[in-house]
Amino acid sequence: MGQLISMGSFLVGGIGVELVYSFIIIVCSLxxxxxxxxxxxxxxxxxxxxxxxxxxxFAFAYFFRYFIQxxxxxxxxxGILEFSPMFLGAISLFVFLYFSSMAIxxxxxxxxxxxxxxxxxxxxxxxIFALIIAFASIFFRGISVYLxxxxxxxxxxxxxxxxxxxxxxxxxxxxxxxxIYLLLSIFWILNIMNILVPRFLSIYQLLVxxxxxxxxxxxxxxxxxxxxx
Amino acid sequence: xxxxxxxxxxEIMKDVLFIIRENRNxxxxxxxxxxxxxxxTRFQEYFLELLEKGFIREIESKKGKSISLTDKGFKFLExxxxxxxxxxxxxx
Numbered sequence: 566m567g568q569l570i571s572m573g574s575f576l577v578g579g580i581g582v583e584l585v586y587s588f589i590i591i592v593c594s595l596x597x598x599x600x601x602x603x604x605x606x607x608x609x610x611x612x613x614x615x616x617x618x619x620x621x622x623f624a625f626a627y628f629f630r631y632f633i634q635x636x637x638x639x640x641x642x643x644g645i646l647e648f649s650p651m652f653l654g655a656i657s658l659f660v661f662l663y664f665s666s667m668a669i670x671x672x673x674x675x676x677x678x679x680x681x682x683x684x685x686x687x688x689x690x691x692x693i694f695a696l697i698i699a700f701a702s703i704f705f706r707g708i709s710v711y712l713x714x715x716x717x718x719x720x721x722x723x724x725x726x727x728x729x730x731x732x733x734x735x736x737x738x739x740x741x742x743x744x745i746y747l748l749l750s751i752f753w754i755l756n757i758m759n760i761l762v763p764r765f766l767s768i769y770q771l772l773v774x775x776x777x778x779x780x781x782x783x784x785x786x787x788x789x790x791x792x793x794x
Numbered sequence: 795x796x797x798x799x800x801x802x803x804x805e806i807m808k809d810v811l812f813i814i815r816e817n818r819n820x821x822x823x824x825x826x827x828x829x830x831x832x833x834x835t836r837f838q839e840y841f842l843e844l845l846e847k848g849f850i851r852e853i854e855s856k857k858g859k860s861i862s863l864t865d866k867g868f869k870f871l872e873x874x875x876x877x878x879x880x881x882x883x884x885x886x
Contacts, residue, residue: 604877607870608804609847612886613877676885729885742884791880 586774587631593781594624600792611684615675622668623781629661630756659699662757666695669722669753672746676729715754722750745783752777803840806832808874810840811849811867819862820853826861 597620605613670691674681681687701714730743755773813829814821827837844850849867853860863871880886 601880604873604880607866607873608877610804610877610881610886612881612884616884616886787883788880791876791883793876 582771582774583631586778587627589778590627590781591624593778593785594620594627597785597788598624600788604792611678612675615671615678619668619671619675622664622671626661626664626668629657629664655703659703662699662702663695665753665757666698666718667691669718669750670695672749673722673725676743676746677725680729711758715757719750719754723747726750742787745780748776749780749784752780804874804877806830806840807844807849808871810844811863811871814850814861814863815868815871820860821862822858822860 598617601613601617604610605617674687674691678684698714698718702711726743726747730747752773756777759770759773810826810830813826817825823841827834830837830840832840841850844867845852847866848864849870850861851864853862
């Protein structure tokens with residue numbers, strides 16, 4: 566009975582918010598992915614292909630993010646589940662970090678593919694980096710390791726996006742998508758920190774969620790407007 | 795086709811398809827090559843790509859081989875501006 570009450574309150578307060586948040590991001594990401602399917606098929610344009618992949622990976626990442634929360638929650642309720650929630654939680658965390666890193670890398674590549682010629686090598690490197698990040702977060706349990714990894718990731722993404730942004734400004738009429746990508750990268754890192762270090766953002770958690778949702782909604786709106794879907 | 799000129803590639807594809815459409819959707823290869831302003835090597839690359847992607851088809855008749863657009867080719871032309879605006883908007 567006590568367990569059921571605790572489960573109910575947790576569903577309303579903790580996992581409920583996570584569920585709604587993850588669900589909105591998954592729906593937005595999948596809508597972006599499917600709305601751009603026809604363009605990708607018609608053109609085989611690399612930028613569109615990697616842009617789509619990025620949002621597909623975002624959808625996978627948030628799916629696993631939800632499962633992490635779910636298993637962390639079940640760990641508190643000993644006896645309800647027969648398998649080891651810690652083990653499943655670790656696997657979910659690993660998959661979440663891999664997909665989330667790949668999502669950001671693909672987004673980066675969708676704007677940089679014209680400059681980076683060796684696409685196979687680049688994608689192989691992305692996979693290696695994503696796996697390193699995922700493994701490191703699983704095996705090194707210190708908060709400082711998480712902070713350093715994510716700080717480096719953030720610096721790399723910001724540097725590349727800012728360089729690309731400056732280049733595009735020189736060349737032609739550029740949209741404001743780079744700013745959205747920059748914000749998305751920053752808030753993505755904050756999301757990761759929020760998962761890895763639970764108390765890191767406890768006060769601002771809701772704000773991070775709201776801004777993240779807004780960014781996805783802005784991108785979805787722009788995609789639907791441009792694709793005429 | 796080198797990947798660096800992908801944007802140019804889409805434009806050229808559009809131009810070739812446009813020429814076919816403007817010729818009542820039926821044109822022979824030689825005038826198509828001439829009107830497309832491409833070298834024969836590059837034309838061959840684009841021609842094969844358009845065939846492979848199912849944007850155009852070859853039609854055999856007593857007068858010889860002609861090229862016409864498929865439904866997918868018409869669709870590409872119809873969506874071209876939207877696609878270009880999308881690429882610009884998202885800096886892709």
